[in-house]
Amino acid sequence: MTEKTLIKNISIVNEGQIIVTDILIGNGVILKIGRNHDALDTKVIDGTDKYLLPGIIDAQVHFREPGLTHKGNIYSESRAAVAGGVTSFIDMPNTFPNVLTMDILNEKYQIASEKSLANYGFLLGVNDDNLDYIINLDTSKLLGVTDDGLYFTKKGNLLADNPETMEKLFANCKSIIAIHSEKEQIVEENENVYREKYSDDVPIAFHPQIRSEKACYEASKRAIDIANKHKARLHILHLTTEAETHLFRNDIPLKEKNITTEVSVHHLWFSDQDYERLGTLIKWNPAIKTEKDKKGLLKALLDDRIDIVTTDHAPHTLEEKQKPYFQSMSGAPIVQHSLNIMLEFYKQGLISLEKIAEKMCHNPATLYSIENRGFIREGYFADLSIVDLDSVWTVSKENILSKCGWSPLEGTTFQTKVTHSFVNGNLVYNNGQFNESIKGKALTLTNNTQRK
Ligand SMILES: O=C1C[C@@H](C(=O)O)NC(=O)N1
Numbered sequence: 534m535t536e537k538t539l540i541k542n543i544s545i546v547n548e549g550q551i552i553v554t555d556i557l558i559g560n561g562v563i564l565k566i567g568r569n570h571d572a573l574d575t576k577v578i579d580g581t582d583k584y585l586l587p588g589i590i591d592a593q594v595h596f597r598e599p600g601l602t603h604k605g606n607i608y609s610e611s612r613a614a615v616a617g618g619v620t621s622f623i624d625m626p627n628t629f630p631n632v633l634t635m636d637i638l639n640e641k642y643q644i645a646s647e648k649s650l651a652n653y654g655f656l657l658g659v660n661d662d663n664l665d666y667i668i669n670l671d672t673s674k675l676l677g678v679t680d681d682g683l684y685f686t687k688k689g690n691l692l693a694d695n696p697e698t699m700e701k702l703f704a705n706c707k708s709i710i711a712i713h714s715e716k717e718q719i720v721e722e723n724e725n726v727y728r729e730k731y732s733d734d735v736p737i738a739f740h741p742q743i744r745s746e747k748a749c750y751e752a753s754k755r756a757i758d759i760a761n762k763h764k765a766r767l768h769i770l771h772l773t774t775e776a777e778t779h780l781f782r783n784d785i786p787l788k789e790k791n792i793t794t795e796v797s798v799h800h801l802w803f804s805d806q807d808y809e810r811l812g813t814l815i816k817w818n819p820a821i822k823t824e825k826d827k828k829g830l831l832k833a834l835l836d837d838r839i840d841i842v843t844t845d846h847a848p849h850t851l852e853e854k855q856k857p858y859f860q861s862m863s864g865a866p867i868v869q870h871s872l873n874i875m876l877e878f879y880k881q882g883l884i885s886l887e888k889i890a891e892k893m894c895h896n897p898a899t900l901y902s903i904e905n906r907g908f909i910r911e912g913y914f915a916d917l918s919i920v921d922l923d924s925v926w927t928v929s930k931e932n933i934l935s936k937c938g939w940s941p942l943e944g945t946t947f948q949t950k951v952t953h954s955f956v957n958g959n960l961v962y963n964n965g966q967f968n969e970s971i972k973g974k975a976l977t978l979t980n981n982t983q984r985k
Pocket residue numbers: 595627691713816817818819845847863864865
């Protein structure tokens with residue numbers, strides 16, 4: 534008989550409610566929610582004073598494998614993920630070679646099936662070169678059962694910036710099309726202005742003027758207009774400006790939306806006030822912008838114009854980050870700390886626990902049509918994390934798990950801690966210890982199997 538786990542007397546945060554009860558898991562799934570379980574053959578975890586959330590589905594990460602494994606790999610970054618309560622991830626196609634064919638996509642699934650500690654999905658990239666290939670593809674094998682995932686990209690770059698390609702793609706594709714939305718022409722013009730003045734060493738404080746509000750707004754507006762014209766299914770990744778939040782609707786349920794969007798945790802946490810302290814460590818694309826933008830993004834998250842929270846987890850080595858402006862890589866590792874960040878907002882009274890579960894767990898499952906995950910329901914996969922809302926600790930080199938070994942959050946004290954994470958019913962993370970035997974047991978998000 535396989536061992537079952539009973540989590541007793543825990544506050545379950547799920548679907549707009551918090552209920553203190555017991556939960557029984559076994560055979561990879563949630564068997565029963567409620568009291569009065571038979572404890573025979575059952576491992577018991579006392580959940581008194583702790584909270585249980587559905588495992589987070591982080592719908593935008595860069596785990597760097599294959600091709601960029603000096604920064605991170607699927608094993609190291611999924612390990613950091615589960616320690617932060619993230620039990621599923623969707624990885625972006627800017628690995629090397631770029632994921633522009635099904636063969637390359639399948640190679641990533643193969644690697645993850647052997648190495649990942651968390652459930653996995655991968656987006657396929659679309660650009661000018663593979664557009665016809667994509668349009669003629671049987672997309673039923675892509676992420677999402679009814680909505681397939683595509684990431685509109687450019688050679689070696691993530692900006693989707695060719696309106697003709699966009700028109701043709703949006704007119705011919707039924708899949709979810711995710712785009713990184715910044716107008717390249719505007720960014721380049723701004724870069725030239727600052728390069729002339731400062732040569733290579735532009736002060737990082739000008740990053741939000743270079744990757745400007747205008748560049749973001751115009752790109753998002755254009756993409757939405759083209760998507761509406763063709764009734765395409767568009768998802769705009771990591772919004773950074775208050776101005777853009779007004780382009781999105783909150784008067785229809787997520788399931789009925791054709792246009793969706795997200796915010797990444799760092800754009801809620803940092804603002805341009807932090808460039809002086811952290812320099813290029815917080816160089817991200819799109820850029821961290823103003824306090825007003827930060828507040829506007831949280832407001833739009835709370836009133837449902839923004840649908841999900843992601844991390845855009847993007848490890849680079851410290852050496853790659855600490856370079857003059859134009860050479861410094863954009864992006865930073867953050868997947869291990871996204872739930873801590875959101876729970877810190879909860880501690881400050883800015884968001885409820887139920888809303889955090891909605892934006893980090895329920896909605897990513899709904900948005901990407903991921904079946905049987907993202908909610909705490911009987912019969913669903915037991916992807917769960919237990920959090921202690923009264924545990925103080927400080928991010929430091931010693932407890933950072935990303936392969937790159939640093940974080941822009943070093944020195945930050947959090948008041949909450951993830952104590953346990955279950956992936957498909959397996960206790961993969963338990964108070965700082967990992968159950969490495971889970972490697973090779975995580976599943977795809979496409980059809981809940983191991984893709985071989
Ligand atoms: O969208 C992205 C991609 C990421 C990366 O490094 O892959 N870095 C970023 O800053 N933004």
